[in-house]
Amino acid sequence: MNLENRNDVSILLSGEAGQGLQTLERILLRLFALSGFHVFSYSEVMSRIRGGNNSTEIRISTEPVSSYVSRIDIFIPLGTGAMNRFHDRISGDTVIIGDHGNIDSSYHDGNHRVIVLPIRETAAAVGGALYANIITMGILAGIFNLDQSLVESVLRTSFTKSADDVKLKNQDASRRGLAMGVDLSQKGMINAPGRPSPGADEELLVNGAEAVGLGALAGGCNFISSYPMSPSTEVLVFFARHAEALGIIVEQAEDEICAVNMAIGSWYAGGRAMVTTSGGGFALMVEAISLAGALESPLVVHLGQRPGPATGLPTRTEQGDLLFALFSGHGEFPRAIFAPGSITECFHLSQRAFHMADKYQIPVIIMTDQYLIESYSSVPAFTVAPGMDENLIVVTGESYQRYAIMLNGVSPRGIPGHGKGIVCLDSDEHDEGGYITEDFTVRREMVDKRLRKFDFMEEDLLPPVLYGPDTYEILIVCWGSTLNCILEALAESDRPDVSILHFPQVYPLHPSAAALIGKARKKIIIENNATSQFSALVKMKTGIDFDRKILKYNGMPFMVEEIIDVINAV
Amino acid sequence: MATPFDFPNPIDIAWCPGCGNFGIIQALKKAVTELGLKRETLVLVSGIGQAAKTPHYVNASFFNGLHGRSLPAATAIKASNPLLTVIAESGDGCTYGEGGNHFLTAIRRNTDITNIVHNNMVYGLTKGQASPTSCRGFITPVQVAGVYLEPFNPVAVAIALKASFVARAFSGDVDRTAEIIKQAITHRGYALVDIFQPCVTFNKINTFKWYRDHTYYLDETYDPHDRDAAFKKSLESEKFPLGVLYISGETRTFEDNLTAYKTDPAPLYKRSLDKDALNRIMQSYKV
Numbered sequence: 001m002n003l004e005n006r007n008d009v010s011i012l013l014s015g016e017a018g019q020g021l022q023t024l025e026r027i028l029l030r031l032f033a034l035s036g037f038h039v040f041s042y043s044e045v046m047s048r049i050r051g052g053n054n055s056t057e058i059r060i061s062t063e064p065v066s067s068y069v070s071r072i073d074i075f076i077p078l079g080t081g082a083m084n085r086f087h088d089r090i091s092g093d094t095v096i097i098g099d100h101g102n103i104d105s106s107y108h109d110g111n112h113r114v115i116v117l118p119i120r121e122t123a124a125a126v127g128g129a130l131y132a133n134i135i136t137m138g139i140l141a142g143i144f145n146l147d148q149s150l151v152e153s154v155l156r157t158s159f160t161k162s163a164d165d166v167k168l169k170n171q172d173a174s175r176r177g178l179a180m181g182v183d184l185s186q187k188g189m190i191n192a193p194g195r196p197s198p199g200a201d202e203e204l205l206v207n208g209a210e211a212v213g214l215g216a217l218a219g220g221c222n223f224i225s226s227y228p229m230s231p232s233t234e235v236l237v238f239f240a241r242h243a244e245a246l247g248i249i250v251e252q253a254e255d256e257i258c259a260v261n262m263a264i265g266s267w268y269a270g271g272r273a274m275v276t277t278s279g280g281g282f283a284l285m286v287e288a289i290s291l292a293g294a295l296e297s298p299l300v301v302h303l304g305q306r307p308g309p310a311t312g313l314p315t316r317t318e319q320g321d322l323l324f325a326l327f328s329g330h331g332e333f334p335r336a337i338f339a340p341g342s343i344t345e346c347f348h349l350s351q352r353a354f355h356m357a358d359k360y361q362i363p364v365i366i367m368t369d370q371y372l373i374e375s376y377s378s379v380p381a382f383t384v385a386p387g388m389d390e391n392l393i394v395v396t397g398e399s400y401q402r403y404a405i406m407l408n409g410v411s412p413r414g415i416p417g418h419g420k421g422i423v424c425l426d427s428d429e430h431d432e433g434g435y436i437t438e439d440f441t442v443r444r445e446m447v448d449k450r451l452r453k454f455d456f457m458e459e460d461l462l463p464p465v466l467y468g469p470d471t472y473e474i475l476i477v478c479w480g481s482t483l484n485c486i487l488e489a490l491a492e493s494d495r496p497d498v499s500i501l502h503f504p505q506v507y508p509l510h511p512s513a514a515a516l517i518g519k520a521r522k523k524i525i526i527e528n529n530a531t532s533q534f535s536a537l538v539k540m541k542t543g544i545d546f547d548r549k550i551l552k553y554n555g556m557p558f559m560v561e562e563i564i565d566v567i568n569a570v
Numbered sequence: 571m572a573t574p575f576d577f578p579n580p581i582d583i584a585w586c587p588g589c590g591n592f593g594i595i596q597a598l599k600k601a602v603t604e605l606g607l608k609r610e611t612l613v614l615v616s617g618i619g620q621a622a623k624t625p626h627y628v629n630a631s632f633f634n635g636l637h638g639r640s641l642p643a644a645t646a647i648k649a650s651n652p653l654l655t656v657i658a659e660s661g662d663g664c665t666y667g668e669g670g671n672h673f674l675t676a677i678r679r680n681t682d683i684t685n686i687v688h689n690n691m692v693y694g695l696t697k698g699q700a701s702p703t704s705c706r707g708f709i710t711p712v713q714v715a716g717v718y719l720e721p722f723n724p725v726a727v728a729i730a731l732k733a734s735f736v737a738r739a740f741s742g743d744v745d746r747t748a749e750i751i752k753q754a755i756t757h758r759g760y761a762l763v764d765i766f767q768p769c770v771t772f773n774k775i776n777t778f779k780w781y782r783d784h785t786y787y788l789d790e791t792y793d794p795h796d797r798d799a800a801f802k803k804s805l806e807s808e809k810f811p812l813g814v815l816y817i818s819g820e821t822r823t824f825e826d827n828l829t830a831y832k833t834d835p836a837p838l839y840k841r842s843l844d845k846d847a848l849n850r851i852m853q854s855y856k857v
Contacts, residue, residue: 033857204855220843244829245847249649254675258642265646268633270839291636389843416631417611417654426634
């Protein structure tokens with residue numbers, strides 16, 4: 001099998017929960033990234049701690065890469081039963097490498113490329129079954145002709161806490177694996193691309209959760225309260241890791257209701273707070289989203305979507321909560337919703353969310369999903385935008401009024417203890433001072449004041465981003481995490497008549513949206529949900545209908561090949 | 571007595587004439603005045619209910635949020651600016667019913683806040699349904715055959731959870747209630763003050779006279795540091811003991827446990843993003 005002329009190689013590792021697949025994934029990503037390759041990985045796991053079948057797809061590429069493909073170039077089954085779920089993705093070109101016992105007998109049919117290696121036996125010789133992962137890493141390193149000293153250094157820095165004899169055995173396992181891989185390569189049984197990109201080893205290796213966390217930090221976030229829920233918890237874990245270095249308050253609340261009420265309380269007292277949650281947890285927060293609307297409190301919510309309804313598929317992905325987020329909270333009040341299309345956008349939009357929340361005193365929701373949160377990619381270092389962390393508060397005077405009527409709807413925000421005034425917030429309808437009222441005139445003035453922010457927000461709305469020529473006949477519209485997959489598919493297709501319009505901000509819609517969508521002869525929307533929620537939003541705001549809706553809702557993200565088929569069919 | 575927490579002009583108060591809330595707000599204003607607290611650093615946090623309107627009638631900062639959620643907001647306000655004096659004040663339905671989980675966790679978290687609970691054993695704002703503290707047999711428009719749930723005992727629960735300060739007061743005694751509130755505010759850590767108050771409109775059973783007849787004050791010989799004795803006291807129900815029932819002796823508060831204040835006592839709003847530290851963290855994600 002010759003992969004030498006390939007730009008990128010897709011490797012699928014498959015095994016049971018508890019086998020150390022995640023550790024292997026991280027080590028391989030670091031190893032190949034340090035070797036100068038661009039890397040991407042996506043893990044799909046069952047909602048269980050032991051057993052079942054999980055898989056990790058790792059793409060190793062000489063070009064930037066950040067989407068999921070169906071194609072498997074190298075399949076490595078790490079246990080028996082590891083191949084069952086992948087029959088339709090294993091082709092005659094797939095190289096299957098593994099222990100005899102792990103490769104289903106049906107693949108020894110002469111139509112498949114099977115390389116049997118004594119991984120288990122070698123692991124036993126090293127010191128136990130656990131070393132199979134390190135041997136596997138060595139084999140891949142050998143196939144790609146990676147530097148042995150680099151392999152050893154990655155191992156050293158990845159297992160700093162292991163016992164000394166484990167460290168030695170790890171090195172032994174890696175050398176044995178490397179020898180097997182080099183042997184395969186020398187015998188011409190498999191060759192890999194060997195043209196790493198200069199500068200790739202200068203990049204960041206992060207997943208979406210870490211990019212959201214880094215962006216929030218850059219937005220000045222100094223308070224996070226949340227309740228664990230897959231897949232959003234990774235953001236809370238990120239903050240816990242860095243709390244001390246940046247003086248951040250991190251609290252695991254007793255429930256999501258507490259978490260979000262804490263976040264609003266923190267903003268009131270001068271903090272810059274966020275919560276991270278998923279659909280079910282967000283459902284519990286909804287009353288407080290409305291509270292933020294009434295109090296005109298800034299609030300940042302990271303909503304990491306997973307398939308519902310109810311508990312749904314806890315470890316899988318979906319874009320099923322857009323309209324829920326849009327309509328969350330009783331009553332009428334302004335809000336903004338961001339939907340990053342990439343790991344880099346996770347950073348920028350999370351940073352921006354803090355500024356928008358503060359500037360307009362509104363709740364801002366950042367919508368990601370399990371796919372984006374848990375995908376790793378090597379990306380260029382993030383650039384911090386200036387001013388996003390600035391605390392937009394005023395020193396209060398003695399006669400300060402929290403809800404002073406302003407032309408743009410935004411009253412200067414005071415906090416208690418900062419000035420001579422008092423700061424009064426009420427969830428009831430209130431007057432300019434914040435005191436409860438049932439005066440119909442005041443009510444109308446307050447509603448108008450809050451809703452005026454919509455008009456003044458327009459200058460800060462993010463426009464949809466057009467990829468491809470602006471002379472398009474056919475337009476593919478998308479939002480959130482599907483972007484990179486669709487971009488790669490378009491790049492693979494020879495269709496200059498097709499362009500892509502991606503919405504990093506899905507609400508409020510930028511005024512340019514209607515014309516950009518409207519001028520396409522054929523309008524296609526692609527969403528990772530069953531009811532095409534974004535097309536409903538576009539229809540509601542612009543009256544535009546789509547000609548085709550490409551929807552996927554089995555719990556998995558789109559694969560590049562699926563989109564190529566869509567493009568080729570139009 | 572005029573206090574700095576009165577308004578210069580008369581205000582419209584939504585409580586019924588004779589409501590027990592009047593005694594509580596009087597005691598509260600007396601307590602914060604005698605402690606010399608400043609209007610601009612006192613924050614009252616409430617949920618929803620008649621008791622939760624109290625902050626509107628005190629001339630100080632307030633956060634009147636959602637039903638049941640006064641404690642999460644109060645916790646975060648104190649944590650974000652420990653220089654503020656934070657009092658969470660709501661009714662028995664708001665604190666023990668809708669906000670029950672927050673009540674349990676606030677005790678365990680031990681934030682340095684005072685939690686004043688107006689306990690009238692009935693829902694006033696929604697017109698007379700049972701509250702978590704209603705007595706068995708109490709008949710209401712919803713509990714038509716009488717309440718059959720065991721009444722929630724907040725002081726016993728608080729002591730069981732080793733709350734750092736637990737007290738009970740009666741709104742009919744403004745001066746003694748003010749003294750208890752003062753102790754609660756000066757206590758470092760979470761301090762519960764459950765205050766019996768009659769609802770003159772919707773509770774014809776637990777009246778001023780009923781509370782007088784069914785309460786007594788703990789005397790000077792009572793030691794609030796003895797948890798077993800305190801627990802026993804908290805279970806008395808023929809006559810309810812009033813005063814400071816329990817002080818746990820726990821010295822570490824929630825704020826003490828936050829690494830954010832390990833080296834820098836400044837409230838969050840006085841800090842700015844440490845760009846060098848952010849840069850170091852970004853670099854740690856380099857390949």
